Amino acid sequence: MQVYSSDGEMIAQFGEIRRIPLQLEDIPQPLINAFLATEDQRFYDHFGIDPIGVARAFALLVSTGEIQGGGSTITQQLARNFYLSFEQTWTRKIKEAFISLRMEKELSKDEILELYLNKITFGHRAHGVGAAAQVYYGKEVQDLTLAQMAMIAGLPKAPSTMNPISNPERARERRAVVLGRMLAENFISESQYREALAEPIDTRLHGAEVTMSAPYLAEMVRADMVARYGEDAAYNSGFKVYTTVNAKQQRAAQRAVQLNLHGYDERHGYRGAEQVLWQPEDEAWELDAIREFLREQESIGLTVPAVVLSVSEQSAQVLTASGEARELPWSGLAWARPYMHADRQGPAPKVAADVLAPGELIRIRATEQGLRLAQVPEPSGAIISLRPQDGSIAAAVGGYSFAISQYNRSIQAERQAGSNIKPFIYSAALENGFTLATLVNDAPINQWNPGSGIAWRPRNSPDVYEGPIRVRQALAKSKNVVSVRLMRAMGIDTTVEYLTRFGFAMDELPRNESLSLGSASMTPLEVARGYAVFANGGYLVNPYFIERIVDNNDEVVYTARPAVACVLCEDEQREVVQAPQVISEQNAYLVTEAMNSAVWGGGSWQHRTGWNGTAWRIQRSKPIIDLAGRNIVGKTGTTNDVKDTWFSGFVSGLVTTAWVGFDNLERALGSTTMNENLDSDEQPISGTEGGAKTALPMWIDYMETALEDATVEPFQVPPGLVMARIDLATGKLSRKNDYTTRFEYFLPGTAPTEYADSKSSSKDIFSDDDSIF
Numbered sequence: 001m002q003v004y005s006s007d008g009e010m011i012a013q014f015g016e017i018r019r020i021p022l023q024l025e026d027i028p029q030p031l032i033n034a035f036l037a038t039e040d041q042r043f044y045d046h047f048g049i050d051p052i053g054v055a056r057a058f059a060l061l062v063s064t065g066e067i068q069g070g071g072s073t074i075t076q077q078l079a080r081n082f083y084l085s086f087e088q089t090w091t092r093k094i095k096e097a098f099i100s101l102r103m104e105k106e107l108s109k110d111e112i113l114e115l116y117l118n119k120i121t122f123g124h125r126a127h128g129v130g131a132a133a134q135v136y137y138g139k140e141v142q143d144l145t146l147a148q149m150a151m152i153a154g155l156p157k158a159p160s161t162m163n164p165i166s167n168p169e170r171a172r173e174r175r176a177v178v179l180g181r182m183l184a185e186n187f188i189s190e191s192q193y194r195e196a197l198a199e200p201i202d203t204r205l206h207g208a209e210v211t212m213s214a215p216y217l218a219e220m221v222r223a224d225m226v227a228r229y230g231e232d233a234a235y236n237s238g239f240k241v242y243t244t245v246n247a248k249q250q251r252a253a254q255r256a257v258q259l260n261l262h263g264y265d266e267r268h269g270y271r272g273a274e275q276v277l278w279q280p281e282d283e284a285w286e287l288d289a290i291r292e293f294l295r296e297q298e299s300i301g302l303t304v305p306a307v308v309l310s311v312s313e314q315s316a317q318v319l320t321a322s323g324e325a326r327e328l329p330w331s332g333l334a335w336a337r338p339y340m341h342a343d344r345q346g347p348a349p350k351v352a353a354d355v356l357a358p359g360e361l362i363r364i365r366a367t368e369q370g371l372r373l374a375q376v377p378e379p380s381g382a383i384i385s386l387r388p389q390d391g392s393i394a395a396a397v398g399g400y401s402f403a404i405s406q407y408n409r410s411i412q413a414e415r416q417a418g419s420n421i422k423p424f425i426y427s428a429a430l431e432n433g434f435t436l437a438t439l440v441n442d443a444p445i446n447q448w449n450p451g452s453g454i455a456w457r458p459r460n461s462p463d464v465y466e467g468p469i470r471v472r473q474a475l476a477k478s479k480n481v482v483s484v485r486l487m488r489a490m491g492i493d494t495t496v497e498y499l500t501r502f503g504f505a506m507d508e509l510p511r512n513e514s515l516s517l518g519s520a521s522m523t524p525l526e527v528a529r530g531y532a533v534f535a536n537g538g539y540l541v542n543p544y545f546i547e548r549i550v551d552n553n554d555e556v557v558y559t560a561r562p563a564v565a566c567v568l569c570e571d572e573q574r575e576v577v578q579a580p581q582v583i584s585e586q587n588a589y590l591v592t593e594a595m596n597s598a599v600w601g602g603g604s605w606q607h608r609t610g611w612n613g614t615a616w617r618i619q620r621s622k623p624i625i626d627l628a629g630r631n632i633v634g635k636t637g638t639t640n641d642v643k644d645t646w647f648s649g650f651v652s653g654l655v656t657t658a659w660v661g662f663d664n665l666e667r668a669l670g671s672t673t674m675n676e677n678l679d680s681d682e683q684p685i686s687g688t689e690g691g692a693k694t695a696l697p698m699w700i701d702y703m704e705t706a707l708e709d710a711t712v713e714p715f716q717v718p719p720g721l722v723m724a725r726i727d728l729a730t731g732k733l734s735r736k737n738d739y740t741t742r743f744e745y746f747l748p749g750t751a752p753t754e755y756a757d758s759k760s761s762s763k764d765i766f767s768d769d770d771s772i773f
Contacts, residue, residue, distance in 0.1 A: 001239045003221045005247040006547060009211045012218035014225075015235030020130030021552060024114040027129060028142055030187070034153035035117065037181040040074040043113070048075040048104035049097055075100040077156070078116045122152065123159030123166070124205060136164065138206035146192060147199035150178040164203045172201055212247050214254070215402035216410065220545060238552025243545050244392035244560075252705035253383040253395035256658075258302050260698035261377035261400050262365070264660065269339030269346065271375055273360035277307060284309075284358060287319065294321045301401040303363040303374045311352045318364065318371075328356075328364060332372035376400070380663050381695075382409035383702055384524045385656040387710075388532035390562040390579075391541035394654060395706065407663070411525045415661060418518035419478045420527055420637030420646040421499075423534065425516050426475050427583060427591045428498040429486040430747065436472040436590055437731035437744045437752060440482045443467060458484050458517060461638060470731055472744070476597035476613035478636060480517055487516035501582035502530035503540055518639060527648055528657040534595070534633075535650040536565035537718070538588040539579040585718040586747055592715055593745060595633035595649070614692050615649065623704040628712045634699070636692045647695040649703075653711025658699040721745045727756035 003011040024032075036043055042050055050073050072080070079099035103112060122132035132152045133141045144152070154174035155163055164171035176197060183193045221241050225234040277293070278284055285293075290307050297305035299321065306318040306326075314330035336355045338346030349355045355373065356362065365374040377400055385395040398408030407413070430436075442465050447456045460480045474482035487495050495516070496509045503526065510519050522530075529543055542563060549558040563579040598613035614636040618624055624632060634649020648657040726744045727734040733755045734741040 001222075001225060001235055001237070001241065003218050003241045003243065005212060005214075005243060005245050005250065007247050008242075009247040010209055011212055011214045011243070011245075012210060012221070014218075014222055016125055017127050017236045017238075018125045018131040018135065019118065019127045019238055019552070020134060021118050021128065021238070022114075022130045022141065024110050024117070026141070027114075027117060028144070028149070030146055031129060031141060031144065031149040031153065032113070032117070033185070033187040034149050034178055034182055035074070037185040037187055038153050038178045039077070039156065041181075041185055043074050044109055046073060048100035049073060072096070073100065074116050075103055075112055078112060078119060079103060081119050081121070120156050121159050122155045123163040134209070135206055136203045138209075145196070145199065146188065147175065147179075147196040148203075150182065150196060151175045151201075151203070154178040164201050165205050168201045168203075175201075212250060214245065214250050214396075215406075216398035216408045217243065217245055217250065217396050217545065219402075219406060219408065220396065220411065224546060225549075239557075240550040242547045242550070244387075244394065244547045245396065245545065246394050246706075246709055248709055249385060249395040249702075249706045250397075253385060253397045253702050256698045256701035257381045257383055257397045258400055260694075260701060261379060261381050261660070262302065262374065263697070264379055264694060265375060265377040266335045268342065270336035270355065270373070271339045273308075273356075273362050274305075275361040276357075276359055277361060278359035280357065280359075282359070290319050291323045294319065294323070297321060297361070298403065300363075300376050300404055302365040303376060304365070306362055306364045308356050308358050308360045308362060310358055311356050313351050316352050316356050318362070320364070326364075326371060328352075328371050328373060331369055332364070332367070336373055376404070378662070379660055380405075380409055380413075381658070381660045381698060382413065382524050383656065383658050383698065384410040384528050385654060385702070385706060386525075386528055386532060386543055387653060388535035388541065388565065388650065388655050389653070390564045391529070391532065391543040392547070392560075392562065393543055393545040394710075395656075395702070396545065405663070409524065409659065409663075411523055413659070413663075414521040414523055415644045415659065416518055416639045417520055417522045417527060418637040418639040418644055418646055419480070419483075420635055420648050420657075421515070421518040421520060421522075422475060422478065422483050423591050423595060423635055424499050424502055424504075424530060425483050425486055425495065426471065426594060427534075427587055428490055428495050429471065430587050430590050431498065431583070432490045432494065433750070434471055434486065434489075435731075435744075435746050435750045435752075436470065436594055437726045437746070438471045439468040439731045440471060440474060440485050441467065442469040442474065442479050442482055445481050445484060456513075458513075470728070472594045472597055475591075475594040475635075476601065478598070478614045483516040484513055487513055501540070502533055504530065518637065524646075524657045524659045527646070528655050531648045531650055531657065532655045533582060534588045534592050535652065535655050536579075536588075537585040538581050538583040539565035540582045541565060541579045586720050589715060589718050589721065590745055590747070592633050595635050596630070596715075598635055599633060599649075600630060615647070615696060617692065617696055618649075618700060621700050621704055624700065624707060627707040631712055631714050632703075633715075634696075636696060638692075645694040647692075647699040649699060651707065651710060652713040652715065654703075654706060656699055656703060656706070658695045658702070660694045660698065717745070720748055722748060722751055724751045726752065730756045732756040 001014045005011060076096050079096050118128040121127055124135050126132045126135040129141055129152060132155065133139050133144055137144060137148055151164060151171060154177065157174065161167055162170050162174045179193050179196050182188045183190065221243060225239065225241060294305055294307065299305065304321050306320045309317040309319055309325065316328045317325055318328050319325050330352065333349065333352055333355050337348050340346055363374045363376065364371050380399050382399060383395060383397045386393045396410050398410045399405050444465060445458050449456055458480050469479065469482065492511055496506060496511060499509055500506050504522065508520060509515060525543055532541055533539065544560055544562055547560050548556055551557050561577060563577040565579055566581065598615045599618045601612035601616060615634045618632060618634065628651050632649065632651050634647060637646030637648065644659065644661040646657065646659050650656065723743050723745055725734050725741050726732065728740055728742060732752045735755060
């Protein structure tokens with residue numbers, strides 16, 4: 001089974017059998033001649049059984065008293081490979097003869113030969129000459145030399161013991177036999193024979209021609225195919241699985257996850273060498289011993305192992321896993337303040353000896369600026385990106401390295417959503433009488449709980465309160481207490497029921513006010529699917545990652561038929577399944593508008609009013625602005641205990657969720673292998689980290705590339721919305737036309753009817769109690 005990206009790059013290959021089916025006319029004649037000369041020189045003359053070969057086998061039986069192998073025609077070998085075992089018994093021989101006769105009656109000689117050359121086993125899981133050429137030489141069959149063709153033709157006799165990888169000397173002897181038979185049958189000349197005989201045994205095991213590493217996605221496909229067809233059929237039927245993933249976007253996602261986790265890790269200090277091979281007072285290891293040691297060490301993610309040979313004032317000499325001595329410059333060492341604990345680092349190093357010492361096993365990684373001291377990041381991260389019109393996944397990365405953990409956080413990790421849940425809460429509020437201009441009191445909440453005997457005091461992050469604030473601004477600034485007040489006004493049951501519209505399971509949504517702050521646990525894929533509802537105008541799509549499946553005859557056996565958002569249903573000639581509309585197009589647009597303010601803040605009057613949204617860092621990304629302009633929206637997410645950081649955002653054609661946090665090992669174990677340095681419980685993202693600083697940069701790095709292949713259209717104002725100029729301080733209508741006002745969108749019948757008094761302010765709207773109004 002081979003797995004491909006949507007644009008044809010191979011991602012992975014699974015299964016016990018590797019086969020590349022070829023037509024007979026695509027196989028070079030010298031290769032065909034090598035098999036005929038070696039296995040069945042009278043193939044085109046006999047009727048499936050060669051009387052001369054039978055006579056020879058009978059003579060051996062008489063002389064030895066045992067049934068011997070060999071002497072079978074190509075037709076007999078094919079019959080045995082398809083239908084029979086390899087046991088040396090009279091019963092099997094008789095069955096083989098009858099099947100061969102039937103095959104010769106039903107098929108032409110060329111058809112039998114074609115089947116044989118595609119079916120026969122060559123060792124190292126290669127079946128057929130096409131696979132053998134790839135496995136042993138990394139070539140197409142037409143690119144093989146005569147010596148290489150003879151080597152392949154000699155393998156069926158004993159593929160496990162005569163192949164050039166396991167036993168090059170026996171393979172050389174077998175190749176000589178094949179070349180000798182070709183010479184005897186006049187298939188080659190004497191000079192060709194001698195030239196091929198002198199060619200060195202130059203072969204190695206060539207794996208699947210993987211051109212793009214996407215192991216988390218590959219495992220998703222593998223599990224899906226096993227569920228569809230069963231393990232044996234999935235692995236060994238020659239399926240080609242084409243995913244929905246774009247290769248460029250997938251590479252960008254992988255790079256964004258890895259580089260940003262290194263960025264987080266470096267901000268929190270260097271944890272020291274992995275191992276010390278010799279102390280300063282000891283004699284240093286010999287270079288050959290170091291190279292041998294390094295060959296046993298594993299490269300993980302972007303990091304490769306290296307041993308420090310010497311340290312100068314502001315550089316170090318290291319021996320890499322490739323056996324090469326390299327300089328580690330000061331630019332790659334200066335970051336390494338000693339790690340003390342999660343929120344504190346030691347002093348900045350002044351010389352290289354403050355960081356490294358000879359004999360230490362360290363890790364390094366290559367950067368555009370040269371080698372850099374590295375360590376395997378302690379936190380984990382994930383990116384999931386999908387196209388909101390139909391749910392097709394554009395990229396999926398489930399962690400820093402599949403080698404150390406196969407736990408796919410993008411689809412498996414159920415983590416508290418934090419402030420990423422707020423757009424759904426605000427959508428419910430807009431459906432229940434609130435508007436983007438409604439003022440809500442951004443003031444501390446202090447609610448006594450007689451049951452627990454303590455007060456519940458949700459806090460903003462940062463712990464700043466602005467008093468009366470418009471709903472649009474509250475979402476853009478991610479005001480926690482406003483989210484609580486909105487949910488309190490709607491009621492818990494109303495809110496929970498509404499959130500199920502976005503695909504969230506009702507029994508997994510907490511039935512208390514902490515839900516408004518993101519206490520519900522969701523996977524990044526579930527969050528992205530929810531945001532897709534806003535991006536596509538209100539439709540709930542089902543994420544999928546397999547576009548089509550092709551069998552070994554190149555026939556399409558499965559094509560995805562996803563339910564699509566209505567925007568794709570305009571073409572009446574195309575039969576499509578329409579996704580259910582779960583919120584109105586108008587509601588989706590209003591929430592999108594509010595999240596747009598999370599990126600752009602106060603808009604054109606920003607320099608006068610002085611406020612910005614939590615996602616303002618996007619404004620600094622020239623590639624994103626060049627590709628998307630102001631048509632990009634998003635929302636940061638950080639849990640109260642800062643154990644999970646999120647950013648979810650979208651353009652019209654691409655929704656992406658990024659998550660960074662520490663693994664919950666109790667959930668992540670099972671068949672996975674986790675980093676030993678992680679604590680058994682979830683750790684907080686430390687220091688001044690949060691969604692805007694930790695997850696958003698990862699999202700930006702990915703989207704800077706991903707947008708090159710994404711649809712980016714302006715978010716169109718849907719019919720039915722009304723626009724009115726409002727006073728920013730009160731949310732009421734305004735007759736002014738200056739920086740204290742703006743145009744706002746409203747659902748029909750919800751626009752304010754009162755005009756702001758020139759002397760009034762938002763403070764006049766609220767009483768002294770803890771209510772919303």
